[in-house]
Amino acid sequence: MQFDDQGDLDTSQVDDRRGIPGGKVAIGGGAVGLLAVLLAVVLGVDPQLMGLSSGGAGTSSGARTDGQVQQSCKKGADANVRQDCRITAVTNSLQEFWGTELPRRTKTAYKPAQTVLFTDRVSTACGPATSAVGPFYCPGDQKAYFDLGFFDELSTRFGAKGGPFAESYVVAHEYGHHLQTLLGTMQKVGSDRQGANSASVRLELQADCYAGVWAHHATTTAQASTGRPLIAALTDQDIAQGLDAAAAVGDDRIQKQATGRINPEAWTHGSSDQRKAWFTTGYRSGDLAQCDTFSGKI
Template sequence: MQFDDQGDLDTSQVDDRRGIPGGKVAIGGGAVGLLAVLFAVVLGVDPQLLGLSSGSGSSGSSTGTRTAGEVQQACKTGADANKRQDCRIVAVTNSLQEFWRTELPRAAKIPYKNAETVLFTGQVSTACGPATSAVGPFYCPGDKKAYFDLGFFNELSARFGAKGGPFAESYVVAHEYGHHIQTLTGAMQKVGNDRQGAASGSVRLELQADCYAGVWAHHATTTPQASTGRPLIASLTDQDIAQGLDAAAAVGDDRIQQQATGRINPEAWTHGSAEQRKAWFTTGYRGGDFAQCDTFSAAKL
């Protein structure tokens, strides 16, 4: 994955809260809290949907030596994105918003409104309630922001066995922005209380976000920046796409359950199986067609 060295990075789309100390934030304790954390880590779960709230349990704390707002000083061009992980997240955010700004009005006749990427360490306050790094990356429809503790990407490899890599990270960011698209289209509201099961609204929502991530990837190297006239993402290789597919599979419900409990229970699925997540990302990537991502009407997931 290579970025245009002379491409412009717009850091106004990223709120870098790393290094900002916060108060004690807890995730519900006991077996229910642990189960919530297990499924939240699978990717992209709105904390409200899981019932994460303040209360008894383990608290998060800010860690590391990052300075708040560091990306604003360090991330200026695509060359910086080729060197630094945090600048890469800025660049992917920029690319996603550049693409969806044109694609959503064309494909869905809906105006696109920018989301915001928030980088944090340990814990964060959101319009969906307080959350810690334990919930993994998530999107909050209440404030239209996508939240990332970059330490999660180490967990993706160490805990879930993903191979990792720059595009594995990009896939995660693109998935969360898929939830932003769903908020704008109204798909987010279709889930209601249908939150578990192999064909549940929650699974359909998550697989659609995977498909939208694939649609963006299909167009990423041909979406020009308004400021330069050139795509910010200069190249994506087959190896890059393989990284994304590997990350998607690593966080399939079946693999998470097998690792955690030694058995697979589709009735408790919230995101879909490894093969389903790969398949829907591939559908988006191969076709590049927004309309092919209608998981809510699909007879087979």
């Protein structure tokens, strides 16, 4: 994965709260069982949906802060050498693409989201959460939250090979949930949050597909400021990293690791094969319309 060295990084799209106390939270290292943590850790909608956070809708951390990202991430060259700058660049690319594609294909205006980087714990409009829940998107404040330590756990805990595009896939998946919020798809979940054919699984697989659609167009989405794509190159190896990460966080693989058993009735995100398949559908087609996971078989 290569970024345009002279591309511009827009750090206003990132709220860097690393090292800033996130407030009191209801869960911690021993407050939930291993299986509950493993099931919630991976690319969820938000911790509150899984019952792993507490606090009202008004619990948020307030104004955006300026941290390391604002000081260190200026150009695409920085994204080629720093993880936090890479997450910034992927955020920029996603918003550049969806800002044009969403209204063109759906007549729905795109409202920019924000990436929040935090350490250990964070307060959100969906309630306080710890890094134990992994990356998540909060519909209440329309922000995607990441403790960058998760990307190490993606390899050490979940067995993914890792790599820059594995991280990019995770970010793109969370921004898929932002699209679902804007399109009104999030409301389809309701109380149907568990099971192989549940609305929750369909929501997650659609977010995987949206991530693939972005990946298809990433190297042709030009920055308004430079006229060139911020992501200069994606190789087959990069896409393989994304597919490997998708497989690593399939419900069946997580359950097998945690309990030695596979129980489809408890699925919330879909199997490894399903996650890979829907990312591939989006990537090969590049077509938002191909991501309808709510109709027919998944």
